[in-house]
Amino acid sequence: MTIDGRALRGDATRELVLDAALEMFVEQGYRATSVRDIAARCAMTHPGLLYHFPSKAALLMAALQRRDDVDCVDGESGDLAFNQLDASAVLRHLVNSAKNNASKRGLVELFANLSVEASAPDHPAHDYFVERYTALKATVTRAFADLDRDGALRQGVVPRIAAIQVVAAMDGLQIQWLLDPDTDMAGALAVYVNSLLKEPLERI
Amino acid sequence: MTIDGRALRGDATRELVLDAALEMFVEQGYRATSVRDIAARCAMTHPGLLYHFPSKAALLMAALQRRDDVDCVDGESGDLAFNQLDASAVLRHLVNSAKNNASKRGLVELFANLSVEASAPDHPAHDYFVERYTALKATVTRAFADLDRDGALRQGVVPRIAAIQVVAAMDGLQIQWLLDPDTDMAGALAVYVNSLLKEPLERI
């Protein structure tokens, strides 16, 4: 692997491959992208690529991890910070994500696809997605619990159930949006979140 | 194709194949099931099967259609009747479906997978799923509109948006349930539906 005639350090090659892989998974989906395709985009052959990652599955996992890492560093409110936001900021962040996702069809498709595929216990990304959802629900549950403590929830709203519902709404809205791009994901989510609160969120 | 030495009429073979196909799609998913697998279960070879259905995609479509047909005939409140139910029966039916789905992991997985896969315009089941969601949303919207006319909706609930949210909740809850079978799909959906109404639904 060379760029401008200089050999890349091993790590640099790895990152180049990971970025290319994520791009192509996003563009074409995980299954529809072959290791050969990714290698070609990196100007490598596929055995060359497989020196760095033992299998396509390992490549997927590394690419997902890398995306999370990148997101933490340069996201407006990266996922690392996400579970440290205050309650209403967590909810605003969810609505904002829905808004931003509307310009990232490929990525939404990839995650929607993988969420379902990975529900099979032997899928390479199974643990990743189980943990992802566990963490997400925990954060949102805590946000609602905090709002509850402050008396900001409507009567009868149970934090844990509200969190499950909000996460479900996000996923389900994505499916409808994928099938019909006119669907207003962020709008419907905002209406829903607000229906759980005594006072609507500001600035969403 | 013979059973007890008697040749099946063409239609009988078709149905045998369709039932086997749906079973296997449910057990293993659409992509993971090969035409050869299905043919083997029917004690045929795959070219034999492909005499009846020109391609695997055509087989999928026919199997989905057949499932809808069967559902209409012997379902407790089949989908044909579904759009003729009265408003609260529509909502009860949705919650009931969620309850029943908890014993049909394979089928839930198949539809969840296909909903996402089929969002690609060139997928063989694209039109089927677009139409399916359109019809579902229309029915649920009408149900909420009827309830609204009767003054049964909580203040601020907009029928069209409520329908989108309820459908989204169903899909999203399925994903969470696939990843974590302890998720109470029907419970969370019922709570949500009731949060839209002045008086909770009876018997759910």
Next chain:
DNA sequence: GTCTATATCAGGATAGAC
């Protein structure tokens, strides 16, 4: 660290005999 070459396998689909 990367390549060439290859092994191995499975998929969908078709041609043509019976």
Next chain:
DNA sequence: GTCTATCCTGATATAGAC
């Protein structure tokens, strides 16, 4: 209506040279 035989394509993965 169903079979045998085959084609073509594309997948992951490995061995071994450089």
